[in-house]
Amino acid sequence: xxxxxxxxxxxxDQLSPALSSLADxxxxxxxxxxxxxxDETTYVRHHQAKIALILSAMRHFAEDLxxxxxxxxxxxxxxxxxxxxxxxxxxxxxxxxxxxxxEVTEPGEWRVRQMFDGWAxxxxxxxxVMPDTRFVCALPDFMAWAQGRRELRMExxxxxMRRQTGLLMQGDQPEGGRWNFDADNRSxxxxxxxxxxxxxxxxxxxxxxVIALVRSRFGNHFGxxxxxGWPVTRADAMRLLDxxxxxxxxxxxxxxxxxxxxxxTMFHALVAPALNLGLxxxxxxxxxxxxxxxxxxxxxxxxxxxxRQVIGWREYIRGMYWLMMPxxxxxxxLDATRDLPDFWWTGETRMRCIAQTVRATRDNAxxxxxxxxMIMGNFALIAGLDPQQVxxxxxxxxxxxxxxxxxxxxxxxxxxADGGRLASKPYAASGAYISxxxxxxxxxxxxxxxxxxPDACPFNALYWHFLDRNTxxxxxxxxxxxxxxxxxxMSDDKRAEYVTSAEAFLATLD
Ligand code: DLZ
Ligand code: SF4
Numbered sequence: 001x002x003x004x005x006x007x008x009x010x011x012x013d014q015l016s017p018a019l020s021s022l023a024d025x026x027x028x029x030x031x032x033x034x035x036x037x038x039d040e041t042t043y044v045r046h047h048q049a050k051i052a053l054i055l056s057a058m059r060h061f062a063e064d065l066x067x068x069x070x071x072x073x074x075x076x077x078x079x080x081x082x083x084x085x086x087x088x089x090x091x092x093x094x095x096x097x098x099x100x101x102x103e104v105t106e107p108g109e110w111r112v113r114q115m116f117d118g119w120a121x122x123x124x125x126x127x128x129v130m131p132d133t134r135f136v137c138a139l140p141d142f143m144a145w146a147q148g149r150r151e152l153r154m155e156x157x158x159x160x161m162r163r164q165t166g167l168l169m170q171g172d173q174p175e176g177g178r179w180n181f182d183a184d185n186r187s188x189x190x191x192x193x194x195x196x197x198x199x200x201x202x203x204x205x206x207x208x209x210v211i212a213l214v215r216s217r218f219g220n221h222f223g224x225x226x227x228x229g230w231p232v233t234r235a236d237a238m239r240l241l242d243x244x245x246x247x248x249x250x251x252x253x254x255x256x257x258x259x260x261x262x263x264x265t266m267f268h269a270l271v272a273p274a275l276n277l278g279l280x281x282x283x284x285x286x287x288x289x290x291x292x293x294x295x296x297x298x299x300x301x302x303x304x305x306x307x308r309q310v311i312g313w314r315e316y317i318r319g320m321y322w323l324m325m326p327x328x329x330x331x332x333x334l335d336a337t338r339d340l341p342d343f344w345w346t347g348e349t350r351m352r353c354i355a356q357t358v359r360a361t362r363d364n365a366x367x368x369x370x371x372x373x374m375i376m377g378n379f380a381l382i383a384g385l386d387p388q389q390v391x392x393x394x395x396x397x398x399x400x401x402x403x404x405x406x407x408x409x410x411x412x413x414x415x416x417a418d419g420g421r422l423a424s425k426p427y428a429a430s431g432a433y434i435s436x437x438x439x440x441x442x443x444x445x446x447x448x449x450x451x452x453x454p455d456a457c458p459f460n461a462l463y464w465h466f467l468d469r470n471t472x473x474x475x476x477x478x479x480x481x482x483x484x485x486x487x488x489x490m491s492d493d494k495r496a497e498y499v500t501s502a503e504a505f506l507a508t509l510d
Pocket of ligand 2: 350447459
């Protein structure tokens, strides 16, 4: 029987003071283990700024824990004995400290859960995996909610989360008499719309060290470090949240879906990276937004739209991830097999919407939800790109992306690869939608008004090509009845023109 301390591994996205694995432990009987490991930095080729963000936030969090009296064993990436994997490092640390057991909060990703499940067999000490309590909905509760339901729609789940948290509620009724104000949140940009500049956090000495490390080790990964300005501590993450509430929240709802080439982040909160690292707590974030609404500083539609993303969509997505894994990782209901074109990395394409989104992604490791869903995701859907390659891209390039949140959004929401378990219809759209919601088309070499031919916006013909090639699978979907009826009403010549035009474009991708 070993008598050493208990080892508590804390992963890079578990940077929360209230982590379940730490909650009941005493400081003099615990060693916290934090590990920078090659496996995690390269299981996809993450954006350089994403790696810098995570490693810097980890180093800052370790300092915070030490300041609170915890003993932290921190393994740096360039430690000569670093084995490069969580399992290897936990094994070494159990030896080093003569640990009598390991207690760890469950990980966000299936891949890592598989590792944890193997630990009991290899470590020679008891391993206790504890639930991640940093979500509103515990996973067993989500599974119970999903059990026996034919349709797992976010909207019903979201209402339960509102009731459970009391956020934006009047007794048992939703504030304002409606659960969802999404219809008020879909304006395209109007002339002269100028969002306030985002808050930028200048890298401190710790972050500068990490940036130098990332440059030397991962300088050939996608993405720029030039403008790195993400918050890497809880205190700065709170400042970012306060800045959002003070300067952006009031307009957030209305322009939530709008895109401007010169304003990469529009009115978005930019808190997802900090939330998903654990620096911010979802309910705390929502309470602050709710308070701004109650003070009269933001309209209900903006506050509700924000709260829905955090306690509705984010929680639902996490539940759906664990419900659908591991099958979701290889799901391909629409048999999409085309390779990711190079311009997803280079941005070198005549399609200005894609060029701008890739450029913004490279600069910031960020794009907002409509750039992700309706530019990149929509293109991938209607061009038939391979879901696994698309998912790996999204996982690599966005600072907030971990598989639990990325995969259901990409394979389910954007690509319909799950056969529609998550979203009731595929989010396919032609150039008209992008033109309405952005200023991209104005400077584009393609003409969004032209339907077919070499100068026509490729999204136009691809949209019909997508519906046509998926007739068997999708035409019975009631939410697609109208577009299929329109398609059938077209003359044979017109339909053939669309198909020829789309195929000519697709041939340029191969
Ligand atoms: C994403 C990431 C990266 C790039 N590096 C590390 C790391 O060096 N050490 C670490 O503990 N975590 C890292 N992470 C986050 C993990 O991949 C994440 O905790 C798991 O994917 C579980 O969600
Ligand atoms: Fe994108 Fe088409 Fe608009 Fe060009 S015309 S920006 S390709 S939607």
